[in-house]
Amino acid sequence: MLIERSLSCASSHGLQLVIRRVQSSFNFFRAADYQQRGDSQDLSDTRDVHALPSPPSGEVAVSSLPFFSATNGWGPVERNTSNGEQAAGDGQPITLNGVVYASGLGTNAVSDVAVYLGGNCTRFTATVGVDDEQGAAGSVTFSVVKDGTTLTTTPVLTGSSASIDLNVDITGTQLLDLVVGDGGNGNGNDHGDWANAEVQCAD
Ligand SMILES: [Ca+2]
Numbered sequence: 001m002l003i004e005r006s007l008s009c010a011s012s013h014g015l016q017l018v019i020r021r022v023q024s025s026f027n028f029f030r031a032a033d034y035q036q037r038g039d040s041q042d043l044s045d046t047r048d049v050h051a052l053p054s055p056p057s058g059e060v061a062v063s064s065l066p067f068f069s070a071t072n073g074w075g076p077v078e079r080n081t082s083n084g085e086q087a088a089g090d091g092q093p094i095t096l097n098g099v100v101y102a103s104g105l106g107t108n109a110v111s112d113v114a115v116y117l118g119g120n121c122t123r124f125t126a127t128v129g130v131d132d133e134q135g136a137a138g139s140v141t142f143s144v145v146k147d148g149t150t151l152t153t154t155p156v157l158t159g160s161s162a163s164i165d166l167n168v169d170i171t172g173t174q175l176l177d178l179v180v181g182d183g184g185n186g187n188g189n190d191h192g193d194w195a196n197a198e199v200q201c202a203d
């Protein structure tokens with residue numbers, strides 16, 4: 001949904017302020033037209049501002065939280081399926097070494113999903129690996145980042161690696177980033193899954 005309001009200043013400078021709201025993000029665009037020594041001039045500036053959601057409470061699947069931001073190497077990050085192909089919603093059930101997970105994030109490196117926790121959560125848990133849809137191919141790392149500081153990074157995992165269970169103390173985190181790296185060799189087949197990704201938070 002896009003809400004746009006345009007406010008025009010009554011001054012002769014043609015000052016215009018446009019506010020656009022897209023879900024929880026706000027985009028502020030400001031433009032001014034003016035005359036300087038007889039020449040027409042114009043200036044504009046755009047700022048993106050995020051409206052913070054309420055921090056999560058209890059034990060919550062990360063896939064159910066609003067994304068503060070999300071970048072992905074092939075199409076969008078998928079909720080509760082593998083990455084699939086480039087289209088949204090074309091993933092398969094998240095599957096790591098034959099085990100199917102109903103919940104999680106399906107990504108393709110290089111990917112970074114940020115969620116706002118507001119300091120209310122203490123622990124992050126997930127099982128990570130390259131989704132079975134890539135066979136033995138793919139090579140990725142998984143990093144858990146607290147307010148810009150990396151708390152843990154896995155070794156490079158390929159499609160034939162054992163899955164890794166993550167259990168990370170995230171006490172006090174405002175913004176949690178879940179980052180999938182490409183293992184240093186490009187991002188082909190790098191379908192990294194954050195299976196059963198959950199945060200444990202205060203009620
Ligand atoms: Ca997809």
Ligand SMILES: [Ca+2]
Nearest residue numbers: 139182183186
């Ligand atoms: Ca790779």
